[in-house]
Amino acid sequence: TPDPISLNSLIHDMVEAGCEYAFMEVSSHAIHQNRIAGLEFKVAVFSNITHDHLDYHKTFKEYITAKKKFFDDLESNAYALVNLDDKNAGIMIQNTVARTRTYALKSMADFKAKVIENHFDGMLMDVDGIQFYSLLSGDFNAYNILAVYSTAKLLGFSATEILEKLSSLSGAEGRFQIIRSEKKKAFAVVDYAHTPDALLNVLKTINGLRTRNEKLICVVGAGGDRDKSKRPEMAEIASRLSDMLILTSDNPRTEDPEEILKDMMMGVDPAKKSKTLVISNRMEAIKTAVNFAQLGDIVLVAGKGHEKYQEINGVKHPFDDKKILEELFELD
CATH class of the missing domain: 3.40.1190.10 (Mur-like, catalytic domain)
Structure with missing residues (x-):
């Protein structure tokens, strides 16, 4: 506003x-x-x-x-x-x-x-x-x-x-946006979910629609210089409601990405840690998720949605979750 x-x-x-x-x-x-x-x-x-x-x-x-x-x-x-x-x-x-x-x-x-x-x-x-x-x-x-x-x-x-x-209204960019891989017969969901409630809603929606015969891989981070208390909460939700979790950077801003990820890991249940990876480089995190995805699997990339940048130490670097996923799916 x-x-x-x-x-x-x-x-x-x-x-x-x-x-x-x-x-x-x-x-x-x-x-x-x-x-x-x-x-x-x-x-x-x-x-x-x-x-x-x-x-x-x-x-x-x-x-x-x-x-x-x-x-x-x-x-x-x-x-x-x-x-x-x-x-x-x-x-x-x-x-x-x-x-x-x-x-x-x-x-x-x-x-x-x-x-x-x-x-x-x-x-x-x-x-x-x-x-x-x-x-x-x-x-x-x-x-x-x-x-x-x-x-x-x-x-x-x-x-x-x-x-x-x-009835003719399509979804907004970066809000439950689906990118399909014809080669893998898998797909990704790009969503702006960057709060505990938003992440809970998108994961519950996916789990309510899926067959459970496939894996749900979630890639998510938390923004720097913002409310720290939601970091472990978001990680707890993601680890509980997905089959595999990859914690990564969002917009770290002036904070150390590794410190943000440590805060998030505090929310991961010990029983879920074996299915959780920590990859601070967002590009590598998304690439890893796509590599793990098999026939019919679902990859959720949450947190940035429509954004076309990643903010690190005051600099906005070009970064587009949707474009990266499309390129990775094309390479498969």
């Missing part, structure tokens, strides 16, 4: 270009630093809140308070739309004067959906009693689809119009 002057300038340019709707992510940093001051939101959406940004907010309570302020400051003619399946949804709207609406997969809510069939290349969903097929996969994407559907309904669009558009 840019500063208030840049943000208003961008929105002005959108209006001049004939844009009628602007959708934006509002970060907790932006709320705390008043970067959205002066903006009036028609709909504010709360999806979930997890262990993140504690290097800035220091405590989870302060993180929640920053997010809550967004809803506290809404006008009475706005909508506060919250995911009722998240335990903190009630906290977000307890002091808002906006009109509150809810969405959920598991709870009774104003907007309801369920996943009927889930596959690696898409899923069949029921949204408010209407079945439709999405090109996206996993419960986390089902929540995102329902949030978009609910928002569009509040803005006055019809259910059939919304679902028709959503």
